[in-house]
Amino acid sequence: MELKDSPWKDPIHDRPMYLVFEDKYPVTKGHLLFVPKLDDKEHVLECYRAAYALGQAWVDNGYCRAFNIGQNVGESAGQTVMYPHIHLIPRRHGDMDDPRGGVRGVIPEKQKY
Known part of the structure; x- marks a missing residue:
C-alpha cells in the first residue's frame, strides 16, 4: 500500500517527513497517528522521534x-x-482500572506479572 491509497485524509499537521492525523477510533482523547510520507526506516524513525517529543511536551x-x-x-x-503508522496515546489518571503492564496488554493474560 502507498500513502495515497490509505484511509487517512485531512492531516492536522504536515511536516517534511510525516503527517499527523487524529485517530478515527481513539483509545483516549487526543490519540494521534504519525504517518511517514515514505515507507522507509528514516521516515518511520522520525515519526517515533516526533511522537515522543510531543508526548513529553504534553506531560510537561x-x-x-x-x-x-x-x-x-x-x-x-x-x-x-x-x-x-505510529500511535501516540495520551494517558490520564483513571483512564483504566489498572494500567500496570502497559503494552503487555496486547495479550491480556500476560499484562499482569
Whole structure:
C-alpha cells in the first residue's frame, strides 16, 4: 500500500517527513497517528522521534500524565492499515482500572506479572 491509497485524509499537521492525523477510533482523547510520507526506516524513525517529543511536551504542559507510543506491524500484531503508522496515546489518571503492564496488554493474560 502507498500513502495515497490509505484511509487517512485531512492531516492536522504536515511536516517534511510525516503527517499527523487524529485517530478515527481513539483509545483516549487526543490519540494521534504519525504517518511517514515514505515507507522507509528514516521516515518511520522520525515519526517515533516526533511522537515522543510531543508526548513529553504534553506531560510537561499537564495535558496528560503519561503516554503510550506503539506500532502494529503485520496482521498478527493487529495491523489493519498496511502502511506504517505510529500511535501516540495520551494517558490520564483513571483512564483504566489498572494500567500496570502497559503494552503487555496486547495479550491480556500476560499484562499482569
